[in-house]
Amino acid sequence: MTLGLVILxxxxxxxxxxxxxxxxxxxxxxxxxxxxxxxLTLLGAIILAGVLEFxxxxxxxxxxxxxxxxxxxxxALFDTSGRWGEQGPTMLALGxxxxxxxxxxxxxxxxxxxxxxxxxxxxxxxxxxxxxxSFGLSGIDWGTMGQIVASWVVSPLLGGxxxxxxxxxxxxxILGSTDPVRATVRTxxxxxxxxxxxxxxxxxxxxxKNRMDVPPIVLALGVALSAGLLAGVLTAAFTRSxxxxxxxxxxxxxxxxxxxLQIGTAxxxxxxxxxxxxxxxxxxxxxxxxxxxAGFEAVPAEVTVPLWVLxxxxxxxxxxxxxxxxxxIATIGKQITEITPTRGFSAxxxxxTTVLLASSMxxxxxxxxTLVGAVIGVGFARGIGALNLRIIxxxxxxxxxxxxxAAGGAALLFFIARLFVG
Amino acid sequence: MEAVVRPIIALFGxxxxxxxxxxxxxxxxxxxxxxxxxxSFLAGxxxxxxxxxxxxxxxxxxxxIIKNDIRDHLPKSLLMPVDRGDVLxxxxxxxxxxxxxxxxxxxxxxxxxxxxxxxxxxxxALVDAVNEAASAWFRVAAELPTLEGASFAGPEVxxxxxxxxKISNLEWEADKRQAEATRVMFDQEAEIGPVSVVLWMNIFxxxxxxxxxxxNTADLLRVMLAKR
Numbered sequence: 001m002t003l004g005l006v007i008l009x010x011x012x013x014x015x016x017x018x019x020x021x022x023x024x025x026x027x028x029x030x031x032x033x034x035x036x037x038x039x040l041t042l043l044g045a046i047i048l049a050g051v052l053e054f055x056x057x058x059x060x061x062x063x064x065x066x067x068x069x070x071x072x073x074x075x076a077l078f079d080t081s082g083r084w085g086e087q088g089p090t091m092l093a094l095g096x097x098x099x100x101x102x103x104x105x106x107x108x109x110x111x112x113x114x115x116x117x118x119x120x121x122x123x124x125x126x127x128x129x130x131x132x133x134s135f136g137l138s139g140i141d142w143g144t145m146g147q148i149v150a151s152w153v154v155s156p157l158l159g160g161x162x163x164x165x166x167x168x169x170x171x172x173x174i175l176g177s178t179d180p181v182r183a184t185v186r187t188x189x190x191x192x193x194x195x196x197x198x199x200x201x202x203x204x205x206x207x208x209k210n211r212m213d214v215p216p217i218v219l220a221l222g223v224a225l226s227a228g229l230l231a232g233v234l235t236a237a238f239t240r241s242x243x244x245x246x247x248x249x250x251x252x253x254x255x256x257x258x259x260x261l262q263i264g265t266a267x268x269x270x271x272x273x274x275x276x277x278x279x280x281x282x283x284x285x286x287x288x289x290x291x292x293x294a295g296f297e298a299v300p301a302e303v304t305v306p307l308w309v310l311x312x313x314x315x316x317x318x319x320x321x322x323x324x325x326x327x328x329i330a331t332i333g334k335q336i337t338e339i340t341p342t343r344g345f346s347a348x349x350x351x352x353t354t355v356l357l358a359s360s361m362x363x364x365x366x367x368x369x370t371l372v373g374a375v376i377g378v379g380f381a382r383g384i385g386a387l388n389l390r391i392i393x394x395x396x397x398x399x400x401x402x403x404x405x406a407a408g409g410a411a412l413l414f415f416i417a418r419l420f421v422g
Numbered sequence: 423m424e425a426v427v428r429p430i431i432a433l434f435g436x437x438x439x440x441x442x443x444x445x446x447x448x449x450x451x452x453x454x455x456x457x458x459x460x461x462s463f464l465a466g467x468x469x470x471x472x473x474x475x476x477x478x479x480x481x482x483x484x485x486x487i488i489k490n491d492i493r494d495h496l497p498k499s500l501l502m503p504v505d506r507g508d509v510l511x512x513x514x515x516x517x518x519x520x521x522x523x524x525x526x527x528x529x530x531x532x533x534x535x536x537x538x539x540x541x542x543x544x545x546x547a548l549v550d551a552v553n554e555a556a557s558a559w560f561r562v563a564a565e566l567p568t569l570e571g572a573s574f575a576g577p578e579v580x581x582x583x584x585x586x587x588k589i590s591n592l593e594w595e596a597d598k599r600q601a602e603a604t605r606v607m608f609d610q611e612a613e614i615g616p617v618s619v620v621l622w623m624n625i626f627x628x629x630x631x632x633x634x635x636x637x638n639t640a641d642l643l644r645v646m647l648a649k650r
Contacts, residue, residue, distance in 0.1 A: 028428075029428060029429075029430045032430060032431075033430070116428060116429045116432070167573075171573045171575050172575075175572055175573050175575045175576045176573075176575030176576045177576065178576075178577060179577075180576055180577065249568065249571075249572075249578065250576065250577060250578070251568075251571055251572040251573075251576060251578065252571070255571070332428065332430065332431060335431050335434075336430070336431065336434055338434050338437060339434075340571065342573075368428075368429055368430060369429070371430060372429050372430060372433055375430070375433055376433070376501065379501045379503075380501065381573075382503035382504075382573055382574055382575075383503070383573055384434075384437075384501075384503070385435075385436075385437020385438065385439055385440075385502065385503070385570050386434070386435035386436055386437045386438060386495075386496075386500050386501070386502050387433055387434065387435055387500065387501040387502075388432060388433055388434065388435040388497075388499060388500060388501075389499045389500070389501050390497075390499040391429055391432050391433045394429065394432070395429055
């Protein structure tokens with residue numbers, strides 16, 4: 001029992017540390033494009049990111065958190081009837097702690113040697129390591145794991161496809177029209193309305209799903225469409241008065257307007273990022289907390305993630321953002337100047353929609369890799385001067401390295417810890 | 423912590439369009455000197471001719487440096503809004519304007535050739551026509567970053583297409599001036615002698631080919647704009 005308390009205390013500190021690291025590093029990848037394109041000032045980016053990361057984590061974060069806390073490893077095997085008998089639940093808690101420490105440790109090392117490693121791949125790899133070292137291949141829920149790995153391939157592709165379509169449409173119907181100024185003023189309300197509807201739909205659906213028995217898709221759709229309509233009408237009232245300054249090139253005007261629209265997609269990205277990535281920090285925490293509540297006497301089959309755990313994760317992300325993340329955002333913003341608001345808008349829309357979709361399906365994907373896919377999608381629509389496609393190889397390499405290393409590290413830690421505890 | 427090679431930063435390569443416009447600017451500075459060069463050659467001011475040639479040669483070398491720098495930043499793994507092969511051919515064509523200007527400089531400093539006053543007018547008309555075609559191209563080239571910003575679509579592109587079409591007219595004009603200058607020169611062939619005839623032929627050819635390359639470069643941009 002005292003051991004359980006120690007595990008709980010350490011996992012809380014570990015989860016907070018991991019959330020801090022996500023806030024310090026990963027938020028920058030998502031917000032950097034907005035600062036780089038001049039759509040947001042640094043201060044604006046920090047405030048919006050803080051609010052929306054926290055909101056995404058608390059409102060939508062539970063699905064992915066559940067996946068990491070009990071979807072990957074077959075937790076039933078740790079029950080008192082299993083291999084370790086009464087020790088089982090404590091062992092699961094210990095394993096989750098080891099997974100968290102291994103993932104955080106690997107991220108630390110990888111960051112030092114300059115490897116572009118995803119927090120998502122680290123934590124998933126580490127949790128897999130615990131399952132494997134405890135029960136071999138049967139310790140893993142391969143159905144869930146298969147979906148997760150598939151989502152790692154699909155998410156950059158889907159992000160890229162959506163971004164390609166977005167920019168293709170902007171290029172075809174706005175930049176390429178005979179009067180881009182008029183086309184912008186006319187289409188902006190639809191664009192804002194569409195983005196608002198997608199965003200509201202995803203989170204209304206999720207919030208209602210937890211509170212109602214019937215799948216409230218009709219209600220959710222209704223609310224989302226109304227929100228989209230409202231956003232569209234407000235935008236129309238605003239854009240009607242917009243006109244290019246004398247002597248301004250038409251596409252410069254388009255970019256000026258899209259700098260405003262991109263604030264919306266930047267919020268969307270921050271929201272989606274919080275929703276997906278909070279789990280990387282608090283997934284193991286949620287597992288340990290539910291075991292603690294059961295007095296480490298059983299492995300609860302059905303437990304929802306406590307709100308305070310998500311608040312802890314969201315708070316940690318905001319803390320990381322406030323202490324270090326803003327500096328990283330500024331650095332990235334300075335280095336990415338090739339991306340203009342129309343391009344940034346398209347990439348962010350594609351990435352955020354994909355990540356949010358994955359989040360509501362409980363799939364932990366890499367926000368950064370999805371965003372990379374989305375930017376490449378814009379490139380294929382002739383949006384960006386030069387993109388270095390060699391990065392794709394680096395990303396694949398980073399998966400191939402991260403998952404086994406994190407798994408091996410977690411397994412080793414767990415093995416050593418058991419020598420002292422078991 | 424900040425030393426991480428971030429995929430999102432590593433993703434962005436160096437866009438060739440700004441540097442291509444820079445290269446055009448360097449080539450413009452080179453080609454611009456052909457007028458004073460031919461003027462001082464016609465005036466028989468050998469010191470000034472040599473001095474101008476040396477300036478052309480230095481400027482041409484700088485254009486080469488920019489050209490090679492652009493090439494070095496275009497690996498095969500780069501995704502661009504235009505075909506990589508088109509960009510490389512384009513660069514080579516644009517660089518040829520400066521090369522031909524330098525060739526002209528070599529020709530006029532090689533030998534102390536005198537031109538009869540009757541040739542002056544037709545030669546300068548050729549020089550002016552060539553420079554007009556070339557500077558029409560340089561005005562388009564300066565807008566390359568604009569094209570990138572407009573994602574190669576829209577009214578900016580239409581406007582540039584119009585200008586590109588004008589360049590081929592100007593090149594045709596230069597061709598006619600070249601024929602005219604050659605004809606006037608042959609009228610004096612007895613007076614200027616066979617060796618000078620050969621030299622003049624080469625001078626005219628070098629000048630004419632500056633306009634040719636301006637047209638070719640413009641046509642390559644047209645191909646890039648028309649694709650997809």
